[in-house]
Amino acid sequence: MEKKREIDNILNSLDGIQKASPGDFFFTRVQARLRKQETSAWGSITAFVTKPTVALATLCIIFLLNAAALFYQRTFSTTSMTDQFEQSSTDDYNTTLATNSYYDENTETR
Amino acid sequence: MRNIVSSKNSGVLDERTLVEQLQRGDENAFKIIVTTWQDMVYNTALGILQSAEDAEDVAQEVFVQVYESIHTFKGESKLSTWLYRITTSKALDHIRRKKRKKRFAFVQALFGTNNEIIIQPPDFHHPGVVLDNKENAFGFVKAIDKLPENQKIAFILNKIEGLNYQEISEIMNTTVSSVESLLHRAKNNLRKWLQGVYNNRNT
Numbered sequence: 001m002e003k004k005r006e007i008d009n010i011l012n013s014l015d016g017i018q019k020a021s022p023g024d025f026f027f028t029r030v031q032a033r034l035r036k037q038e039t040s041a042w043g044s045i046t047a048f049v050t051k052p053t054v055a056l057a058t059l060c061i062i063f064l065l066n067a068a069a070l071f072y073q074r075t076f077s078t079t080s081m082t083d084q085f086e087q088s089s090t091d092d093y094n095t096t097l098a099t100n101s102y103y104d105e106n107t108e109t110r
Numbered sequence: 111m112r113n114i115v116s117s118k119n120s121g122v123l124d125e126r127t128l129v130e131q132l133q134r135g136d137e138n139a140f141k142i143i144v145t146t147w148q149d150m151v152y153n154t155a156l157g158i159l160q161s162a163e164d165a166e167d168v169a170q171e172v173f174v175q176v177y178e179s180i181h182t183f184k185g186e187s188k189l190s191t192w193l194y195r196i197t198t199s200k201a202l203d204h205i206r207r208k209k210r211k212k213r214f215a216f217v218q219a220l221f222g223t224n225n226e227i228i229i230q231p232p233d234f235h236h237p238g239v240v241l242d243n244k245e246n247a248f249g250f251v252k253a254i255d256k257l258p259e260n261q262k263i264a265f266i267l268n269k270i271e272g273l274n275y276q277e278i279s280e281i282m283n284t285t286v287s288s289v290e291s292l293l294h295r296a297k298n299n300l301r302k303w304l305q306g307v308y309n310n311r312n313t
Contacts, residue, residue, distance in 0.1 A: 007304045011297075013246035014269050018238035022152040022166055027144045029166075030173045037174060 158201040261296035
C-alpha cells in the first residue's frame, strides 16, 4: 500500500510543471548562429571535402574508374584486332577466288 | 481556420501573414516567430534532452532551420505543429549524435589513442518543477529518459507540454489510437521501473 502510494506520488510529481525559458537575448544568439552558418558555408564544404573518409572514397572511385577504363580498352582492342584479322582473311580469300576464276576462264577459252 | 499570434513585438498578427512575411525574407517576422515560440521549443527540447546547454543548442538549431526552410512550409498544419516536429526530430538526432560520440570515445580509450577525459553530465533537475516535488521529479525524469524514443516523445508532449492526444498524433504523424497505446505503454514501463527502484531501496 505504502509502495503504491509512493510510486503514484512520483508519477504525479510533474503535475503543475512550469515552462522553462531559454534565457535572455535568445533571438540575438539565434541571429549570431545564422550569420555564422552563412559565412561558414564554404568552410563546411572544404571541411567535408578534406575529411579523410571522403578523400579516401574519392581516391577509390578514381582508381576504380581507371581500372574499368583500362579493362574496356584492352577488351576493345583485342576484339578489333580479331575483327581486322578476320576481315583481311576474307579479303585474301576473295582475291584468290577472283584470281582463280579469271585464270580458269582464260584457260577454258584457249 | 486562421491562427492568431500575439506577441510583445507584433500586437496581434495572423499566423499565415507571419509565414508569408518570413518567406519574403522579413527579419521582423522572424523575430516575432522566435520570441513567440522560443519557450515552447526550448521546453520541449529540455524535456527530451535533460540538459540546459543541449536544449539551448537544439532550440537555436530549430529556429535556424525554420529560417532556412520556411519556403517548404505549406501551411497544411499549424506553425506550432511544424515547430514541434522539427524540435523532436532535432532533439532525437542530438541524442543519437551524442551516443555515437560516446561510443567512439570509448573505442579510442580502449586503444589508448584518446586522452580526453569523458565528463559525465551533472544530475538534471527540471527548473519548472514545483519545489515540494523536486526529489520525486528527479527520479521520475531519470525514468522517462529510459523510455523508447516514441514513448518518450509522446509522454513528454502530453505530460510536460500538456498537449492532447489529437495534437500529439498530428506532431508524430500517427493516429490518436497509436498515441493512446504509446502513452499506455510508457506509463506501464515507468511504473515497472519505479517499482524496481522502490524494491532496491527497501531491501
